[in-house]
Amino acid sequence: MPLLTIKHVTEYSYRQPVSFGEHRIMMRPRESFDQKLIEAKLEIQPEPRELRWLHDVFGNSVAIALFDRRAKLLKVTSQFTLDHAPLAQGQVDVEDYARLFPFTYSSEDMPDLLRSIERQHHDPTRIVDNWARNFVNDDGPTDTVGLLTEMATSIKRDFTYVPRQEKGTQTPIETLAARQGTCRDFAVLMIEAVRALGFAARFVSGYVYNPSASEGRVGGGNTHAWVRIFLPGSGWVEFDPTNGIVGNRGLIRVAVARDPYQAIPLSGTWSGFPASFLDMSIDITVRMAGSDLLSHPTHGAINSRFATTGSQ
CATH class of the missing domain: 3.10.620.30 (C8orf32 fold)
Known part of the structure; x- marks a missing residue:
């Protein structure tokens, strides 16, 4: 079974500090007989006042982040390692x-x-x-x-x-x-x-x-x-x-x-001047243990506030 490490980083940047409403984060893989999660961590900047987890109506893992500080950058980093058993x-x-x-x-x-x-x-x-x-x-x-x-x-x-x-x-x-x-x-x-x-x-x-x-x-x-x-x-x-x-x-x-x-990876709201939003960037890398193969790296800014991974 391939041992995979996936890192998914999403950043929103603003001209001046803005306040953040509730954010829903759906980046943790579903655990099953063909996907065995070994390690997972979620890092958020700025650090949320509260971070809690729930299972939605479909059994997906969802993190709910609540904030109490303003910032010019919102950065969400999800990294996990899992055993994957492909079915042909x-x-x-x-x-x-x-x-x-x-x-x-x-x-x-x-x-x-x-x-x-x-x-x-x-x-x-x-x-x-x-x-x-x-x-x-x-x-x-x-x-x-x-x-x-x-x-x-x-x-x-x-x-x-x-x-x-x-x-x-x-x-x-x-x-x-x-x-x-x-x-x-x-x-x-x-x-x-x-x-x-x-x-x-x-x-x-x-x-x-x-x-x-x-x-x-x-x-x-x-x-x-x-x-x-x-x-x-x-x-x-x-x-x-x-x-x-x-x-x-x-x-x-x-x-x-x-x-x-119902399957948006990152969604939430922010409050500030309408022109505050600058851009959004996404970086996703997938590495297989024991291999130099790097699958689907994604780098660079996405100049759209309507990107699929967020509804800022």
């Missing part, structure tokens, strides 16, 4: 009744999956529905994993990845029309498409890294976004439409949510 596409095992599409989730699972099947975006002319149906065979059975794999790989193949620092996501219809977008745009498109077919799907935010020098990954400019789909027999399985991969190889989960706005 060939290890996805589906129950017999769900191996061919369409199928119906069991009566035991369905009540808990309903909100993850529910559509989030209006599609009055069924544009997303029709696109999703392209992956279903008209003249015979459709392999369930094959359908989902082809959808993920077709997004990588037919759409252009374009980084965008502004807050928010395109609608699935906008992404289909533009044939380009960010990792979060592609994740939202795939979520809506598979929900149109009756699958339970969730949005995932986390980190992406290159498992080896020969394997390239894109979409790691800030944090990365992908999809989890519930498949009977394997449970929640990762699909990354930005990179066209199935399984969690190269993917570290931090937050799982029904909608992207």
Whole structure:
């Protein structure tokens, strides 16, 4: 299992001291059988008056920081080390009744999956529905994993990845029309498409890294976004439409949510003169123990107060 150390630094700078409201920090990876957290630390400058932790409705770890001093700089540094156990596409095992599409989730699972099947975006002319149906065979059975794999790989193949620092996501219809977008745009498109077919799907935010020098990954400019789909027999399985991969190889989960706005890594408020805000910078590095490989370093200022990692 790869031993990874990830450091995520976010800085907001201001012309003169400002006061800070409550900030929510969602940068601690979810612990599970395939992600074993060995060490984690969170440093905040200025030091908050109070820092407490909670689990949100999805079980994500969230730190709540409260401040009582003004400052010209807000710096949040999250660093952790974990064992990562990648799951490859060939290890996805589906129950017999769900191996061919369409199928119906069991009566035991369905009540808990309903909100993850529910559509989030209006599609009055069924544009997303029709696109999703392209992956279903008209003249015979459709392999369930094959359908989902082809959808993920077709997004990588037919759409252009374009980084965008502004807050928010395109609608699935906008992404289909533009044939380009960010990792979060592609994740939202795939979520809506598979929900149109009756699958339970969730949005995932986390980190992406290159498992080896020969394997390239894109979409790691800030944090990365992908999809989890519930498949009977394997449970929640990762699909990354930005990179066209199935399984969690190269993917570290931090937050799982029904909608992207529920998985923002850093959000909060500040008070001061409107022109006080200068800029924001993000630096993310991923290192593997025993290797010189450094995955997806991100450096430099992001000159937007609407960057995806904060809502200052």
